[in-house]
Amino acid sequence: MTNKEFLEKVSRKTNIEMDKVKDLSSSLASAVLEAIAQGNSVTIQGFGSFEPREKASRRIYNPTTKTYLVVPSKTTLSYKMSAALKTQLNKQ
Amino acid sequence: MNEKLSFQNITDKLAQESGVSKKMAETFSKAFFDTIVETLSTGDSIKIKGLGTFKLVEVGDRESVNVSTGMRFVIPGYKKVAFTAEDSVVEELNARTEAPASDSTETPVEVEVSEPVAAEVPEEAPVEEVPVVEEEAPVVEEVPVEVEKEEDIDTLIQVPEPEQVEQPQDAFAGIDMLISTPESMEEIRQQYEEAKAKMETAVEEARKANAEKLRLERLLERMENNVEPEMVAHTERAEVQNTDDSADTAQETAQEENSNKIEAVDKTDTTDEEAKRQEAFNRVMMEQPKQQEPEPPSEKTSNRNVWMTLLVVFLVAVLGVFVYMIYRNIEAVEKVPTEQTTKPSKPVQSQKPSKPAQPAQPSAPKVDKDSVEKVQKEDSIKASKVDTSKPQKEETQPNAKKIEEKKQDTKKPVEVKKPEEKKPERPKTHRMQRGESLTRISQKYYGTKDSVRAILRINTFANPDNIPVGAVVKLP
Numbered sequence: 001m002t003n004k005e006f007l008e009k010v011s012r013k014t015n016i017e018m019d020k021v022k023d024l025s026s027s028l029a030s031a032v033l034e035a036i037a038q039g040n041s042v043t044i045q046g047f048g049s050f051e052p053r054e055k056a057s058r059r060i061y062n063p064t065t066k067t068y069l070v071v072p073s074k075t076t077l078s079y080k081m082s083a084a085l086k087t088q089l090n091k092q
Numbered sequence: 093m094n095e096k097l098s099f100q101n102i103t104d105k106l107a108q109e110s111g112v113s114k115k116m117a118e119t120f121s122k123a124f125f126d127t128i129v130e131t132l133s134t135g136d137s138i139k140i141k142g143l144g145t146f147k148l149v150e151v152g153d154r155e156s157v158n159v160s161t162g163m164r165f166v167i168p169g170y171k172k173v174a175f176t177a178e179d180s181v182v183e184e185l186n187a188r189t190e191a192p193a194s195d196s197t198e199t200p201v202e203v204e205v206s207e208p209v210a211a212e213v214p215e216e217a218p219v220e221e222v223p224v225v226e227e228e229a230p231v232v233e234e235v236p237v238e239v240e241k242e243e244d245i246d247t248l249i250q251v252p253e254p255e256q257v258e259q260p261q262d263a264f265a266g267i268d269m270l271i272s273t274p275e276s277m278e279e280i281r282q283q284y285e286e287a288k289a290k291m292e293t294a295v296e297e298a299r300k301a302n303a304e305k306l307r308l309e310r311l312l313e314r315m316e317n318n319v320e321p322e323m324v325a326h327t328e329r330a331e332v333q334n335t336d337d338s339a340d341t342a343q344e345t346a347q348e349e350n351s352n353k354i355e356a357v358d359k360t361d362t363t364d365e366e367a368k369r370q371e372a373f374n375r376v377m378m379e380q381p382k383q384q385e386p387e388p389p390s391e392k393t394s395n396r397n398v399w400m401t402l403l404v405v406f407l408v409a410v411l412g413v414f415v416y417m418i419y420r421n422i423e424a425v426e427k428v429p430t431e432q433t434t435k436p437s438k439p440v441q442s443q444k445p446s447k448p449a450q451p452a453q454p455s456a457p458k459v460d461k462d463s464v465e466k467v468q469k470e471d472s473i474k475a476s477k478v479d480t481s482k483p484q485k486e487e488t489q490p491n492a493k494k495i496e497e498k499k500q501d502t503k504k505p506v507e508v509k510k511p512e513e514k515k516p517e518r519p520k521t522h523r524m525q526r527g528e529s530l531t532r533i534s535q536k537y538y539g540t541k542d543s544v545r546a547i548l549r550i551n552t553f554a555n556p557d558n559i560p561v562g563a564v565v566k567l568p
Contacts, residue, residue, distance in 0.1 A: 001131050003141045007129075014123040015117075030140030031105040042102060047125040048173065052185065059438055066236045074186050075373045077144065079175030087388055088172045089133055089221070 036077055046084050053078040132173055144177040284395065291399070524563045530556060537567055 006029050011021045032050055041051035057073040081089075107117040131138045137147040153169045177185075181531060259537065521534055534543040546568045553559055 001136050001138045003139055006127060006131065006138055006140060009127050010120070013127060014120055016120060021120070024106065024112065024117070025124065025140070026142050027110045028121060028124060029101070029140065031102055031109060032143065033123050033181060033184060034107070035097050035102070040097050043099045044102070044121075044125055045097045047129060074182065076182050077175075077185060079144075079146070079173070081173040085129060085173065085434035085534050086170065088129070089173070 033077070044082075046082060048079055048081040048085060050077060050079050052076070142178070142181070142182060143174055145175045147176070148172075149174045203421055216561055520566045522567055524559050524565060526561050530559070530565070533565060533567075543568070 007021050007025060010016075010025070011018045014021070016024070032042050035067065035073060036052045037051055039052060040057055041049055043049040052075050054075050055073060060069050060070050061067075103114065103118045103121050104113070107114040110117070128138055128140070132146060132148050135148055137145060139145045148171055150171050151169050152165050155164055156167050213291050215243075254276060316388070519537075522537070530544045530547055531541050534541050534547060537543070545567060548556055550566045550568050553563075
């Protein structure tokens with residue numbers, strides 16, 4: 001499902017205009033991201049939790065050029081589904 | 093930092109940022125996540141702008157082991173939601189985390205923490221000195237305690253050491269005193285020499301007696317068996333006069349005598365042992381009344397053992413010499429009629445008379461000079477044949493060694509030459525045949541597949557993997 005389809009669905013559900021839903025969606029994502037960027041974790045009940053995860057720097061080998069490259073450490077957004085969601089998904 | 097924000101916090105924030113009522117923000121957010129769950133539960137993946145992709149992934153059944161019981165059991169498979177953040181999100185995250193870190197949020201904190209501590213130490217000296225002293229004091233106290241313990245241990249260790257060392261020293265000193273006393277030593281030596289003399293005389297007598305008995309027995313047997321009278325006469329002469337060296341008779345008599353001597357030797361063994369037993373008994377009888385020393389008996393037993401071993405070695409050597417003599421004689425008998433076909437036998441025979449004395453000397457120390465002389469006195473025939481046989485034995489051995497060395501010498505260069513000859517034989521070119529590859533050629537000419545590269549370096553192929561049949565390949 002694409003972002004557009006998803007937003008349409010949300011709009012239908014909430015009876016909010018499509019433009020408004022777009023705004024709200026992007027602002028919601030940015031709100032979550034901002035919280036994550038500050039090092040906080042965001043837990044949404046019944047859905048799961050988002051938290052920043054640090055990936056250590058690692059060395060990779062390019063077999064064609066036979067050179068080693070260093071991938072610098074970085075922070076990514078990780079998501080873990082909640083237990084409730086797991087049970088709901090595996091019910092069927 | 094590191095707070096756990098809830099749904100409420102996010103909706104509040106959303107309401108703040110977008111200027112929407114909290115209620116609306118909440119309903120929207122709720123619908124937002126519910127739809128995600130709905131779409132996921134249908135098995136579809138969902139892509140949300142500004143976050144990433146949620147995907148439903150099935151995890152298969154897998155086997156595991158209960159650590160406590162060791163039982164295998166299956167963890168049932170399940171569906172889970174996998175999330176991959178958008179690249180833009182990750183970039184933004186890193187940009188945001190790096191920016192504050194470098195701007196002076198984290199590093200200054202560290203500096204502030206570290207610097208004040210260093211600065212406070214001199215300023216608030218009286219306040220901090222007290223704890224420092226308190227901290228140091230117990231450390232200082234502990235150290236001497238440990239040192240004292242170590243010292244105690246050392247003293248404990250040291251105390252027993254001298255005692256242990258002194259005791260053996262005393263014991264040794266006592267032994268030394270006992271040994272160093274001239275009277276006891278002289279007595280022991282006298283006893284030893286007397287016993288030695290007795291033993292020697294006993295051995296000689298026993299041997300003489302046995303030899304005489306054997307001679308008489310042999311003569312009687314021959315007389316009874318009615319052996320050829322001439323032979324008997326010869327043997328008699330050989331035994332009594334020790335001058336008859338004629339080839340045939342000497343060989344025969346030697347063989348006969350050898351067998352007899354072996355018997356004699358065996359019997360002398362028994363007599364020797366008897367003599368030794370008597371000697372040992374005498375020694376024990378002599379020692380017991382005088383002194384009960386720990387070491388002298390051991391010395392005597394060791395001496396006795398030495399004598400025993402020497403005698404055994406001598407007897408074995410004599411036996412070996414006689415056996416060798418018999419072997420030599422048989423060989424000589426066989427070779428003479430065949431007109432000396434083998435070459436290596438010639439030098440051995442020719443060298444016999446030339447170097448009789450030299451090899452006899454090295455052989456003497458191995459055995460016992462005195463005992464050899466005794467035997468020579470007893471049976472001059474034996475002695476004469478021992479003398480002649482020993483050089484034979486010891487000359488042939490070096491000869492054999494020399495021959496072996498020569499063989500080795502001849503073998504070695506041959507072995508070395510072979511590879512040298514092989515190298516020039518290798519052709520410089522090879523005509524490709526059906527089914528041949530460079531690897532096979534390398535294997536054929538160089539023994540390894542590694543030379544393929546060397547071949548490729550010299551040659552230029554359109555396609556090294558498919559060389560046409562009949563193509564000439566240069567070989568490095």
